[in-house]
Amino acid sequence: DQQVKQNSPSLSVQEGRISILNCDYTNSMFDYFLWYKKYPAEGPTFLISISSIKDKNEDGRFTVFLNKSAKHLSLHIVPSQPGDSAVYFCAASEEEYGNKLVFGAGTILRVKS
Amino acid sequence: DGGITQSPKYLFRKEGQNVTLSCEQNLNHDAMYWYRQDPGQGLRLIYYSQIVNDFQKGDIAEGYSVSREKKESFPLTVTSAQKNPTAFYLCASSKAGTLYSNQPQHFGDGTRLSIL
Numbered sequence: 551d552q553q554v555k556q557n558s559p560s561l562s563v564q565e566g567r568i569s570i571l572n573c574d575y576t577n578s579m580f581d582y583f584l585w586y587k588k589y590p591a592e593g594p595t596f597l598i599s600i601s602s603i604k605d606k607n608e609d610g611r612f613t614v615f616l617n618k619s620a621k622h623l624s625l626h627i628v629p630s631q632p633g634d635s636a637v638y639f640c641a642a643s644e645e646e647y648g649n650k651l652v653f654g655a656g657t658i659l660r661v662k663s
Numbered sequence: 664d665g666g667i668t669q670s671p672k673y674l675f676r677k678e679g680q681n682v683t684l685s686c687e688q689n690l691n692h693d694a695m696y697w698y699r700q701d702p703g704q705g706l707r708l709i710y711y712s713q714i715v716n717d718f719q720k721g722d723i724a725e726g727y728s729v730s731r732e733k734k735e736s737f738p739l740t741v742t743s744a745q746k747n748p749t750a751f752y753l754c755a756s757s758k759a760g761t762l763y764s765n766q767p768q769h770f771g772d773g774t775r776l777s778i779l
Contacts, residue, residue, distance in 0.1 A: 554705070556705075559703075582765040584767055586770075591772070591773070591775075592772050592773070593667075593669075593753050593755075593770030593771050593772045593773050594706070594753070594770045595770070596767040596768070596769060599765070599767055601765065639705060639706070641705075641706075643765065649694060649696075649711060649713060649757075650708060650711065650721065651696075651706075651708065651768060652705075652708075653698075653705030653706040653707070654705050655703060655704055655705045656705060
């Protein structure tokens with residue numbers, strides 16, 4: 551049973567536009583959420599996180615929104631750049647020290663120039 | 664530069680052999696983790712360790728073993744009991760989290776294990 555779901559396997563966006571990546575979860579005990587970016591044959595790179603006590607966190611071009619009632623989070627990238635083309639993973643944790651992450655299957659983002 | 668080093672990058676194993684994947688970090692992180700990634704799937708947790716000489720099973724620990732004798736090292740052994748070992752293996756580390764202050768995990772570049 552997938553506790554973290556990324557229902558869009560891929561997304562294609564024009565350079566300069568907004569990219570919106572979505573993630574749904576089923577475990578209401580999750581209290582910490584993260585987004586990672588991954589290039590082929592490399593390890594994931596941490597992008598941004600949000601605690602369940604917040605509904606928005608922003609870092610430069612990246613903003614994560616959390617809707618706890620809908621068990622949904624999203625990552626907005628504005629403006630999108632060709633270098634943003636990668637696989638994006640959503641992850642969540644329910645333990646108070648955030649040790650055990652549960653990952654979604656990933657969304658491939660392609661930013662066209 | 665501080666980081667996480669996984670070696671080798673590619674590894675081949677014959678049927679019935681045990682093989683050990685190396686993971687070293689110089690970030691002074693307390694916690695370390697091993698994940699497995701299969702095509703089209705997210706990362707799944709194999710084992711994790713919050714402090715030296717202590718580790719816990721993750722979601723898919725069967726057929727794997729680990730040790731944590733030093734803070735900076737967390738080797739993973741894929742045993743012959745693991746029936747489908749071909750995968751991309753990722754090691755991660757993080758600072759110890761505290762209540763209301765979770766710490767993100769940082770990853771190495773992975774080891775791709777294939778069966779000959």
